[in-house]
Amino acid sequence: xxxxxxxxxxxxxxxxxxxxxxxxxxxxxxxxxxxxxxxxxxxxxxxxxxxxxxxxxxxxxxxxxxxxxxxxxxxxxxxxxxxxxxxxxxxxxxxxxxxxxxxxxxxxxxxxxxxxxxxxxxxxxxxxxxxxxxxxxxxxxxxxxxxxxxxxxxxxxxxxxxxxxxxxxxxxxxxxxxxxxxxxxxxxxxxxxxxxxxxxxxxxxxxxxxxxxxxxxxxxxxxxxxxxxxxxxxxxxxxxxxxxxxxxxxxxxxxxxxxxxxxxxxxxxxxxxxxxxxxxxxxxxxxxxxxxxxxxxxxxxxxxxxxxxxxxxxxxxxxxxxxxxxxxxxxxxxxxxxxxxxxxxxxxxxxxxxxxxxxxxxxxxxxxxxxxxxxxxxxxxxxxxxxxxxxxxxxxxxxxxx
Amino acid sequence: xxxxxxxxxxxxxxxxxxxxxxxxxxxxxxxxxxxxxxxxxxxxxxxxxxxxxxxxxxxxxxxxxxxxxxxxxxxxxxxxxxxxxxxxxxxxxxxxxxxxxxxxxxxxxxxxxxxxxxxxxxxxxxxxxxxxxxxxxxxxxxxxxxxxxxxxxxxxxxxxxxxxxxxxxxxxxxxxxxxxxxx
Numbered sequence: 001x002x003x004x005x006x007x008x009x010x011x012x013x014x015x016x017x018x019x020x021x022x023x024x025x026x027x028x029x030x031x032x033x034x035x036x037x038x039x040x041x042x043x044x045x046x047x048x049x050x051x052x053x054x055x056x057x058x059x060x061x062x063x064x065x066x067x068x069x070x071x072x073x074x075x076x077x078x079x080x081x082x083x084x085x086x087x088x089x090x091x092x093x094x095x096x097x098x099x100x101x102x103x104x105x106x107x108x109x110x111x112x113x114x115x116x117x118x119x120x121x122x123x124x125x126x127x128x129x130x131x132x133x134x135x136x137x138x139x140x141x142x143x144x145x146x147x148x149x150x151x152x153x154x155x156x157x158x159x160x161x162x163x164x165x166x167x168x169x170x171x172x173x174x175x176x177x178x179x180x181x182x183x184x185x186x187x188x189x190x191x192x193x194x195x196x197x198x199x200x201x202x203x204x205x206x207x208x209x210x211x212x213x214x215x216x217x218x219x220x221x222x223x224x225x226x227x228x229x230x231x232x233x234x235x236x237x238x239x240x241x242x243x244x245x246x247x248x249x250x251x252x253x254x255x256x257x258x259x260x261x262x263x264x265x266x267x268x269x270x271x272x273x274x275x276x277x278x279x280x281x282x283x284x285x286x287x288x289x290x291x292x293x294x295x296x297x298x299x300x301x302x303x304x305x306x307x308x309x310x311x312x313x314x315x316x317x318x319x320x321x322x323x324x325x326x327x328x329x330x331x332x333x334x335x336x337x338x339x340x341x342x343x344x345x346x347x348x349x350x351x352x353x354x355x356x357x358x359x360x361x362x363x364x365x366x367x368x369x370x371x372x373x374x375x376x377x378x379x380x381x382x383x384x385x386x387x388x389x390x391x392x393x394x395x396x397x398x399x400x401x402x
Numbered sequence: 403x404x405x406x407x408x409x410x411x412x413x414x415x416x417x418x419x420x421x422x423x424x425x426x427x428x429x430x431x432x433x434x435x436x437x438x439x440x441x442x443x444x445x446x447x448x449x450x451x452x453x454x455x456x457x458x459x460x461x462x463x464x465x466x467x468x469x470x471x472x473x474x475x476x477x478x479x480x481x482x483x484x485x486x487x488x489x490x491x492x493x494x495x496x497x498x499x500x501x502x503x504x505x506x507x508x509x510x511x512x513x514x515x516x517x518x519x520x521x522x523x524x525x526x527x528x529x530x531x532x533x534x535x536x537x538x539x540x541x542x543x544x545x546x547x548x549x550x551x552x553x554x555x556x557x558x559x560x561x562x563x564x565x566x567x568x569x570x571x572x573x574x575x576x577x578x579x580x581x582x583x584x585x
Contacts, residue, residue: 006564014513015532015563019502023419023433027411031404034440 127350128382129290130357130393131158140164142173143395144180145235146187148280151224152314154231155187155280155291156239158395169240170199170209179401185289186282190232194218208245208266209237215251219258226258230267238271239395245269272296275365276303277358277396278316287350289397290319290358292365300336300366301329307358319358323351326359334369335389346378353382357393364392406447407440414457417534418464424517424529425468429500438467454543461534461544465526472522508574509567516566524559531556 023030131141139162145154157180161172177191195213211233213219219229237243247266248256255265275292282289294314297303307320320326325341338359346352363371370389384390418439423432442463450459503514517525523545530541531552538556542549 006567008560008564011513011560011563011567012532014509015528016535017506017510018424018513018533019506019510020416021420021423021429021432021500021502022416023436025433027408027415030411030415030437030440031407033437034407034444 127287128353128357128384129287129397130361131160131395131398132393133391135398136160136394138162138165140167140169140172141240141395142169142176143236143239144173144177144191145232145239146180146182146185147190147228147232148315149186149188149283150315151188151228153280153291153294153316154228154235155289155397156235156395157185157187157289157397157399159399159401168199170197173197173236173240176401181399181401185399186285190228193229193232207243208247209241209243210247210249211256212249212252213256217250217256220256221259223260226260230258230261234267234269235272238269243269273365273367274298274300274303275362276306277319277361277365278307278311279319279354279358280316288317288319288354290354290361291316291396292361300331300362300368303362303366304329304359307362319355321355323347323349324355324359331368334367336363336366336368336371338371338373339375340373340377342375344377346376346381348378348381350382353384356381356384360390360392361396368392406444410440410443410456410460414460417457418460420533421461421464421526421529422468423500424533425465425522425525426471427514427518431471435464435467435471439464442467455540458536458540458544461530461536462546465545468526469522512567512570513563516563516570519566520559520562523555524562527552527555528559528563 137160139160141158141160143156143158145156147154159176159180161176164172167175174197177193180191182189182191194217195211198210198212219225233246237246245266245268248254248264250256255263257263274296276295276297277290277292279288280291281287293303293306293311293316295306297306304320304326308318310316310318324346325344327339327341329339330337340346360371370391372389373386376386379385379387415436419432419436422435422439423429426432426435439460443460450456454462499511499514503511517528520528526545527541530536530544531538536544538549538552541547542552545552547555
């Protein structure tokens with residue numbers, strides 16, 4: 001049947017002759033394979049799920065690994081860092097609680113715009129932290145000493161109460177201690193004191209104060225608490241008044257029971273002086289409290305020398321580092337004359353301003369009234385005019401309580 | 403064993419298998435695909451409305467399965483492998499010709515080889531019309547086409563086959579002539 005021309009019919013016939021191809025498998029096998037295949041269809045689901053889980057795990061782990069060295073830090077550290085992050089956002093808020101000029105205190109915005117107008121030299125966010133004579137005006141200045149969260153040091157915080165001229169400082173002190181926002185400031189919650197303080201009016205020269213604690217007062221419960229109480233009372237009273245003695249009462253009965261001191265009827269107020277001032281940074285802020293050292297120094301030179309290094313065991317940071325490198329100081333009358341190192345590169349920024357305030361506060365603690373930098377390359381640090389003598393502050397760390 | 407499966411197997415298994423075999427020209431693939439047809443049938447058996455006969459319905463499913471198979475064959479994997487595997491390029495048809503065909507006469511073998519040159523549609527029409535003995539109307543139903551489309555496709559496929567058969571014949575002539583000369 002071989003030929004070169006094929007008709008449709010022939011092709012069709014050939015196609016019809018095509019052999020039947022049989023599936024030799026047993027129908028049972030086919031059916032079994034069917035159910036097997038059904039299962040097989042699902043079997044890709046499992047690796048799929050595994051892959052999805054792996055991808056998920058990957059995304060969970062990668063951000064942690066990215067941190068690398070931070071990985072071993074404990075939870076608290078991590079929390080702290082996130083908190084710092086949060087707080088740096090909230091810093092403006094914290095800064096705004098720092099009162100500026102008395103006149104401008106109502107509006108920080110106005111202060112900012114005002115400084116911007118004044119001079120380009122002034123950095124807009126340089127804020128002085130202490131309270132100065134001209135700002136205190138007619139108001140009553142109250143300084144509260146608040147323990148840090150570790151209860152190692154006491155940090156002075158000052159407020160100004162205005163329009164209460166007829167009330168004594170102690171009345172105002174008692175009234176306002178409930179309004180302190182210690183925890184907002186990054187300090188430990190210590191006020192209001194769970195006791196009553198009264199001026200001993202009966203005493204002729206008015207030089208003692210009675211402190212009446214309730215019977216179940218918390219101050220005898222641990223040495224930290226009672227030391228804090230004695231120190232706080234001592235410092236609160238010494239920095240706000242000229243009173244010389246504290247008389248203790250327990251529920252009206254003379255004497256107080258303290259674990260370490262035994263029974264005490266009265267203590268003398270010790271007026272400590274000649275401290276160096278350091279920076280204390282609360283966890284929540286990069287704005288330092290300028291706070292005095294525990295130790296007293298023989299002269300201002302050794303104090304200023306000490307201020308060049310940190311005191312890590314107390315959590316205090318150097319307040320005179322590279323920002324304000326002091327070469328020499330001399331005293332004439334009530335004025336401190338400071339020479340800066342020749343190669344110093346002074347910057348008009350917040351840190352330098354804080355250093356300068358620490359210098360002013362230290363000078364004040366040594367009984368001086370003015371400070372003058374002889375060879376400053378700057379004309380201003382923040383609001384301070386360096387071309388003239390500057391008065392020492394009235395009180396450190398001004399805060400508002402409204 | 404499932405009664406539905408049993409029934410379908412008895413009635414149509416060999417026809418469907420035959421159709422799939424001639425479509426993909428490989429026994430193993432046909433065996434896999436016939437399973438796939440059953441799976442699809444079970445999935446959509448409840449949707450079968452009886453508009454067409456069961457047989458044409460099964461063929462239409464089988465045809466879709468075969469088309470999907472060809473699509474998968476031309477998937478990215480295969481295309482990628484093709485690039486690296488030069489041996490497959492050299493051998494066009496690597497599938498072995500099954501025994502049932504090899505025992506047939508020369509012309510049948512030729513026709514089988516020529517079927518390769520038809521398109522999928524053309525092959526489907528040829529198989530349904532001549533191997534399965536379906537009428538034009540049944541074929542149209544199975545493929546979801548109009549009858550005239552079946553007719554033209556059938557005509558074209560015959561033309562392709564004729565042409566290829568002639569080429570085979572010429573080649574054969576040439577070889578036998580050569581053999582003759584050598585003798």
